[in-house]
Amino acid sequence: MPYRAPVADFRFLMDHIVGFSDVAATDTFSEATPDMVDAILTEAAKMSEEVLAPLQRNGDLHPATLENGVVRTSPGFGDGYKAIAEGGWIGMSASPENGGMGLPMTLTTAVNEMMSAACLSLQLNPLMSQGQIEALEHHASDEIKETYLPKLISGEWCGTMNLTEPQAGSDVGALRTKAEPNGDGSYAITGQKIYISWADNDFTENVCHLVLARLPEAVAGTKGISLFMVPKLIPDADGNPGERNDLRVVSLEHKLGLHGSPTAVMEYSGAKGWMVGPENGGMAAMFTMMNNARLGVGVQGIGAADGAYQHALGYAMDRKQGKAPGTGAIIEHADVRRMLAGMKADIFAARAIALMNAVAIDMATATGDASWKARAAFLTPICKAFGTDTGIAVASTGVQIHGGMGFVEETGAAQYSRDVRVTAIYEGTNGIQAMDLVARKMMDGGEIAQSLIEEIQDGAEAAKATHGDMATAVWNAAESLRETTEWLAAQKDLTQRFAGAVAYLRAFARVLGGHAHLQAAMSGDEARGKLATFYINRLLPEHAGLLAEVRTGADNLMSITNDELAA
Template sequence: MYKAPIKEIKFLLKDLFQIEKLFKNTKYESLDEDTLDGILDEVRKLSEKLISPINRDADTKPACLKNKKVILPESFNEAYKSIAEGGWVGISGDVKYGGLGLPLIVTTCVNELLSSACLSLALNPLMTQGQIDALESHANEDIKNIFLPKLNSGEWSGTMNLTEPQAGSDVGALRTLALKDNDGTYKITGQKIYISWGDHSLSSNICHLLLARLPNSPKGTKGISLFLVPKYIPDQNGNINEVNSINTISLEHKMGLHGSPTAVLEYKNAKAWLIGEENKGMMAMFTMMNNARLGVAVQGLSQSELATQKAIEFAKTRQQGRNMNNSEEISTPIINHADVRRNLLIMKSLTYISRALCFETALTIDLSKNKNDPFLKRKASFLTPIAKSFCTEIGGKVADLAIQIHGGMGYIEETGISQVYRDVRITSIYEGTNGIQAMDFVGRKLGSNGDIAYSILDEIKMNEQIINQKKSSVADYIENARISLTKATDWMISQNDLNDRYSGADPFLRAFALIIGANYMLKTLITTDQEDKIELANFYIKNLLPFCNVESSIATLGANNLYENVNSIF
């Protein structure tokens, strides 16, 4: 059964990132250690005792559509109610509209626990949180007053409607039409597919944030506007009085995440409110997407944690083979075999740096908002695609290794480990595929002078010098990786053809994640004398960081590596 990793979380928050110092002189100054501990303990109990036990239902009782009604596992009702009543939906929402007003870093911890406990269900509040953020930033006061209190309380829930059959990664290809009505509202007509939690009855209303196109608007992403389209139309006081014209055509049959209803929705002149300005919808939607991208990174992390826990538990009990270190033991738990230990250490260390990366991204977003610091804002957007892409890829890799450690039992459903593998797989695909994240990273986020990238490499150099003074055996590994990646960064920013950058985007992003991970491990070595943390840091730097050199080298092969030089293959 899942155990919330509270000690690990507290170590990162308090010792590694020194959250209290970070929040000095900000609006989060009142967030003290007791409050934080109280929240973590509350959500630990909820996740372990109430939510985790429903995770099997989320796999074995898929959401389905019967007589136009979405049927969910019965156990979801109480679990959702408890999440909403705990205030965990509107945890970072503005207190003015009924949110708890806590920083994103706290939401990130809460979301990790809820997602490890049940990924399918936790996706619902995650979508609502993104919507709350987008409305706070872009909606007018009337809309905020009607919708935000209900969303913050979880009474209503939110979705994100971008995808259409012909418009997936290419959002600019969407065709859903918006027509302005006489009363200033709009009418939406079109079809949206793959909408997570697009229909259900856990909440009394479902508010869709939807991208659509006005007649004669510019082509591509420049002609897209953002709308709020509720399932039930509320009056000025938020009382529901009319059903909107939205039809749930079907729910998808999926590889995993069975408890989350993924809907095909048809809008026929559905009443909608414009959010932000006409044709500026992409910018507004990015608020929701950035929030959701960190949220999806946390989903990846949550499944790494869950898979690692299951694998360690299994490896301690399953007996096979002789213990190479103890010839008297004829049958030993598989955790004593070198190959199993290597896999478990890989899983442990990748989960550790995934968590640190999610936390740093959340903290940077919090601080950038609070101090309105342009450098921190750009650093937050630099870290977001790395976190989304790396943590979700690692989620898949760790789940895969966990199956391997289970042997044949990993392929048999009753251990539950294949659910983790199937559930986590979508996280590399939705919220912008990992390939698209990598392109965003080397294109927009790296920029023309790579200043954020170089500032991170400089920080690593500084920490390298500190660790050198401690005569640690890992300094050379870090230096080698840093030099390789610095060369790759120089190469990236000197390319004139964007496709040269794109061709190395995926390995470049991974190399960056690996070196940022090494920086967390360096900080760990500098900060703590806890034996297990020191050993994990040394293992990561010696066994996983060297891949940074390989990825950096591949990142600079250029577009011909994938076009002219391989023309005859396809």
């Protein structure tokens, strides 16, 4: 079944669920009229369906390779990237001052999902550039902006993020890469970085690396880290790629999936770099890029889920097996239909959360209102973790629907499962997202969480007249979430919070999904109403067990000794 971009779903969510009309009503995004939105979504869908989707299997069957220090990419990826760049899709939300479109992040989020569903391994390249563009817009000097932003936005150059080292994974503060002043405003960067996505390619003129490193005499930990722009080719006086910098791809990782996306070990041997942001301010600058990427990675999970769902749906509609009623295809079996409905319902919920997140970012950008910024920050870990967990679960279910053929590589079902698995790991593991949610994002005592819960309950109250049972179920779920949020915020020992963090994040996502489905049912669309009934009756109840887990605290977990775990 060929990939079909879910343009109607995006349009529906923007019109009925996530409040995109508020974004379009601002002066900043006044050009995002319904006609423009339709044109953007339609053109991105066409590119994703016709150009990117045919490359999906190429990346898996013909992985990127390293030949004499040069990365050779999968067949057709160069043409696919060219279509992305020439369409202006990389710089959709970038500032028009540097060649961007200045469009809402909500639209970029929709387009990124379509590209992820079509060919996740290629889409990861422009996603990295988008994050770098935002980091430079917020933190770089005017000189660096003028040199790099137009090229990154046009796609002539692409960007990467270099954080991880062999001894410094999630503990970024343990990094050892050094940055020594050259005396001319530049720095000599020396060290090794690992797991660098799209560290090199054979289709862009230059690759621009944002590298975290430590200045001489810098304090230990994250407070002593600075950020540097370290290009593969050093721009000359005219801003064109010049001499080769002293950096290299040492090797490419042999990965479970995403074979078309080269993941490299990078070696910097006194490579020339320029500081981005202030001395020892590297983490603040890098977090700008990482937060952009966390929304983007959540959307990658949703895109992979949609690709896997459509693949499984096509198989289920064609495959004849057993004594099924109707067409005789396996889609007529109750259990297969249960799996497909669960996949579709969770994709809708995750997509709604991602667009809620993007709308909050847009409203913060347009209004400068701190409450919108806080809302976006709160939703980001939920979007990242639930979006990628949904991708993994849906892709796994897709294999199950294929039966034995799902375990056979020729069907392509397993690729979705292998490709999406890493999304729960990179840009901060999902466990770290959950810990961030219950700690940093609750430094306000749970105020933002409670405001979201109040909106959910207000929506449920409004729905009770026409959708009584479903509305009551959503209201009650939100009330349980409110009570648990109060309990969680009252815990001063963070270990008590962390023990139930993953369960709390998933419960919050479940309730947000119930809210989105209830609002969809309120639209009067019969098919969406049926899917909402399925979600609220079958999937939403999961929240109760999750919240019970949260409130058990940490004692029964931490009392289990290391020796007992190893016994």
